[in-house]
Amino acid sequence: MPDPIPAGIRAQHLARSFGDVHAVRDASFEVGPGTVAGLIGPNGSGKTTLLLMLATLLAPDAGSIRIGGLDPVAEPRAVRERMGWMPDALGVWPSLTVRVALEMSGRMYGLGRARAAERAAELIRLVDLVPLAEQPARVLSRGQKQRLSLARALVHDPAVLLLDEPASGLDPAARVALRVLVRRVAAEGKTVLVSSHVLAELEEMADTAVYLSGGVTAAADAVARAARASRDWRIRSLDPAALAAALEAAGYGEHARVDRGETIVPVTDEAAAAQLLAHLTAAGVPIVAYGPAVGDLEHVFLDLNGERP
Ligand SMILES: Nc1ncnc2c1ncn2[C@@H]1O[C@H](COP(=O)(O)OP(=O)(O)OP(=O)(O)O)[C@@H](O)[C@H]1O
Numbered sequence: 170m171p172d173p174i175p176a177g178i179r180a181q182h183l184a185r186s187f188g189d190v191h192a193v194r195d196a197s198f199e200v201g202p203g204t205v206a207g208l209i210g211p212n213g214s215g216k217t218t219l220l221l222m223l224a225t226l227l228a229p230d231a232g233s234i235r236i237g238g239l240d241p242v243a244e245p246r247a248v249r250e251r252m253g254w255m256p257d258a259l260g261v262w263p264s265l266t267v268r269v270a271l272e273m274s275g276r277m278y279g280l281g282r283a284r285a286a287e288r289a290a291e292l293i294r295l296v297d298l299v300p301l302a303e304q305p306a307r308v309l310s311r312g313q314k315q316r317l318s319l320a321r322a323l324v325h326d327p328a329v330l331l332l333d334e335p336a337s338g339l340d341p342a343a344r345v346a347l348r349v350l351v352r353r354v355a356a357e358g359k360t361v362l363v364s365s366h367v368l369a370e371l372e373e374m375a376d377t378a379v380y381l382s383g384g385v386t387a388a389a390d391a392v393a394r395a396a397r398a399s400r401d402w403r404i405r406s407l408d409p410a411a412l413a414a415a416l417e418a419a420g421y422g423e424h425a426r427v428d429r430g431e432t433i434v435p436v437t438d439e440a441a442a443a444q445l446l447a448h449l450t451a452a453g454v455p456i457v458a459y460g461p462a463v464g465d466l467e468h469v470f471l472d473l474n475g476e477r478p
Pocket residue numbers: 187190191192210211212213214215216217218219366
């Protein structure tokens with residue numbers, strides 16, 4: 170039966186200060202079901218403070234929040250039942266094994282003993298901790314703890330998932346696995362808000378973004394990001410005319426565009442990029458820079474922060 174409560178996040182004019190520090194000044198945004206939103210902002214911009222408010226762990230000074238239609242201030246318990254929270258640092262029970270920690274989390278969310286055990290086993294497989302399932306949490310590496318933390322956030326199959334810097338400490342393969350997992354959660358109709366100041370991390374994962382700067386959200390609706398099959402590559406040449414001609418000859422002319430003196434070309438994958446570079450150098454084009462362009466999120470982020478003309 171479908172959940173009658175909408176699985177979204179809505180924040181309106183949220184504010185929270187710590188003494189004289191206005192950590193969040195005015196945050197307003199909405200993230201709908203089935204969506205992964207990146208929460209993007211520089212260090213100290215208020216991301217964690219905002220997430221703590223959404224997670225019922227910090228009361229706002231002003232503004233309103235709805236998580237699945239519920240107010241975390243008025244109904245924290247009901248919100249926690251529908252929300253998974255992965256903090257930026259895992260507070261683990263160091264002596265409990267991975268399996269027992271997850272079983273206990275499940276029990277705390279009201280699962281019966283058998284269901285909690287079953288759910289723990291599912292999650293251990295999901296986050297790829299099978300070989301470590303019977304190890305105490307204290308022996309886990311930082312990245313493995315991150316995965317345990319993610320599993321714990323998912324234990325009660327929440328409709329809304331809040332992830333604070335989930336990829337920090339993860340190796341590249343684990344980052345890919347995280348991205349796949351987050352996308353899968355969203356595909357189930359859930360709402361995911363992921364904070365990071367590493368934009369490349371979010372580029373691959375997020376459908377949309379909430380930009381936070383100095384505690385204020387900006388232009389969220391203007392910056393939706395569509396998942397792309399191809400990636401843009403940036404090319405700088407000492408001879409732009411020769412570059413344009415060689416791109417034309419290689420069949421890239423139609424899609425090439427010039428951005429701040431550099432040419433941006435969409436390529437399908439690294440092999441195609443390598444092939445194109447070989448073609449350009451064989452054609453005698455003097456290339457001085459060649460690599461992936463910054464993604465849409467970074468472009469927008471830099472624009473919003475006035476770091477680009
Ligand atoms: N409990 C607190 N007491 C006092 N100041 C705080 C507290 N929590 C956060 N701050 C301040 O509020 C501001 C926002 O901090 P916050 O941790 O929310 O930022 P952030 O965007 O998550 O940063 P980062 O990317 O570095 O994790 C910072 O100036 C921080 O020093």
